[in-house]
Amino acid sequence: MNLISTLRTRINGRVLPMLNFPKPFSFVGAGSSLSLCREIAGTGVKRLLLITDGPLFKMGLVDPIIAALKDSGLTVEVYSDVVPDPGFEIVMAGVEKLKAFKADAVLAVGGGSSIDCAKAILMCHANNTHPSKLTGIWLYAAPRKRILPFFAVPTTAGTGSEVTIAAVVSDKAAQIKYAMVDPKMVPSMIALDPSLMTGLPxxxxxxxxxxxxxxxxxxxxxxxxxxxxxxxxxxxxxxxxxxxxxxxxxxxxxxxxxxxxxxxxxxxxxxxxxxxxxxxxxxxxxxxxxxxxxxxxxxxxxxxxxxxxxxxxxxxxxxxxxxxxxxxxxxxxxxxxxxxxxxxxxxxxxxxxxxxxxxxxxxxxxxxxxxxxxxxxxxxxxxxxxxxxxxxxxxxxxxx
Ligand SMILES: NC(=O)c1ccc[n+]([C@@H]2O[C@H](COP(=O)([O-])OP(=O)(O)OC[C@H]3O[C@@H](n4cnc5c(N)ncnc54)[C@H](O)[C@@H]3O)[C@@H](O)[C@H]2O)c1
Ligand SMILES: [Fe+2]
CATH class of the missing domain: 1.20.1090.10 (Dehydroquinate synthase-like - alpha domain)
Structure with a gap:
């Protein structure tokens, strides 16, 4: 390990434990994703972009969530082009969708790929830039702007992305996975709803x-x-x-x-x-x-x-x-x-x-x-x- 690496590890080790990263408010239990939908409506959100992946959308997993959001008076648009390990292009297409729809909030429903893609879309939108410019740890980067209100419902029990300060995005051309790390990406509310996970093969x-x-x-x-x-x-x-x-x-x-x-x-x-x-x-x-x-x-x-x-x-x-x-x-x-x-x-x-x-x-x-x-x-x-x-x-x- 060179001197800079050693110093960075030391700084991370000293600084990170002192920082009080945000933790999302969590709804837990079967049906909790529907409680989250009602709570989102109560925060004054009007136009919500739901981000998920194609297979989950096609299998109808998000249908009850969309219905609950609409019942609560929200206008909902869906971006379901997420694929496993989403690349820069999928992120940028999502940014365009977010802008065109004039969303005032985002709900990610899916595995780590959907949640990370939503985080990256929100960061690129807020900072008006490309995901390649946002990789790395925020401690060592220029200050970044706050994202729109963000909510998440994980459908895998794996990545923990619904509570983390990270998003993983892929540069498909270079065959490299990059992490974006910034506490601003932590959702404000999440639902851990096991009824969405019983169909996981x-x-x-x-x-x-x-x-x-x-x-x-x-x-x-x-x-x-x-x-x-x-x-x-x-x-x-x-x-x-x-x-x-x-x-x-x-x-x-x-x-x-x-x-x-x-x-x-x-x-x-x-x-x-x-x-x-x-x-x-x-x-x-x-x-x-x-x-x-x-x-x-x-x-x-x-x-x-x-x-x-x-x-x-x-x-x-x-x-x-x-x-x-x-x-x-x-x-x-x-x-x-x-x-x-x-x-x-x-x-x-x-x-x-x-x-x-x-x-x-x-x-x-x-x-x-x-x-x-x-x-x-x-x-x-x-x-x-x-x-x-x-x-x-x-x-x-x-x-x-
Ligand atoms: N942000 C973080 O902190 C963090 C941490 C670890 C990993 N990651 C990243 O997360 C990604 C992986 O996420 P993942 O492992 O959750 O998988 P994933 O989101 O890529 O999903 C894998 C497959 O499972 C399917 N699936 C998801 N939920 C389902 C359900 N309830 N029923 C049936 N099928 C379902 C999806 O359609 C997809 O085909 C990787 O890119 C990884 O690098 C991020
Ligand atoms: Fe992991």
């Missing part, structure tokens, strides 16, 4: 749930963790370890879906303050280069990064094992850390998550390492520094 439930687990674990082992993020990360980890297998095998269980939705938001609150780590830094490259879904990339990489980091954070991993009921009575920290990593491997295997990336190529290693380490170093509070050689060794294990 197992092959989406599994990786999105593992994304949430990765957020909790990376936040917990981060050097930027605080007492508050620790509490959130422990609760989220215990809940995901307990509930994700059932959400996967019996997706219609509303109570389990609600527990996952709440855990995912808690993990979001934790990592947006404590940061993530190498799992995300490498997963973003798998998404940018090979279009591997974000949660799937995290799930595959997580055990390897924990194995690498364990020597510097065994007691932290042991805490997570204890709160999750993993390991045996009398186990020491190293044994518990090993049991926790083994449990993650078992969860992956039980949910048909592979151990390698079928498209990963050795000739891409240099590019992946350059980008992952430049994302991680100076930004994330990783417990153990990973060199280029360590990174290559890990990538070797990820080759199919």
């Amino acid at each position: 197992p092959f989406i439930t599994a990786p999105t749930g593992m994304d949430a687990l990765t957020h909790a674990v990376e936040a917990y082992i981060s050097t930027m963790a605080t007492a508050e993020t620790d509490e959130l990360a422990r609760m989220a980890t215990a809940s995901i370890v307990r509930n994700l297998p059932t959400a996967y095998s019996n997706g219609s269980d509303v109570q389990v879906r609600e527990s996952m939705a709440v855990a995912s938001s808690m993990a979001g609150l934790a990592f947006t303050r404590a940061g993530v780590g190498y799992v995300h830094a490498f997963a973003h490259q798998m998404g940018g280069l090979y279009h591997v879904p974000h949660g799937l990339a995290n799930a595959i990489i997580l055990p390897l990064v924990l194995e690498f980091s364990k020597v510097k954070c065994a007691s932290r991993l042991a805490d997570l094992a204890r709160v999750s009921g993993i390991g045996q009575e009398g186990d020491n920290d190293t044994q518990l850390a090993d049991a926790f990593i083994a449990h993650i491997r078992q969860m992956n295997a039980a949910m048909d998550i592979p151990q390698t990336f079928k498209d990963l190529k050795r000739e891409d290693f240099e590019k992946i390492i350059d980008r992952a380490l430049s994302e991680a170093h100076g930004t994330y509070g990783v417990p153990r520094y990973m060199s280029r050689a360590d990174s290559a060794e890990m990538l070797n294990k990820l080759l199919a």
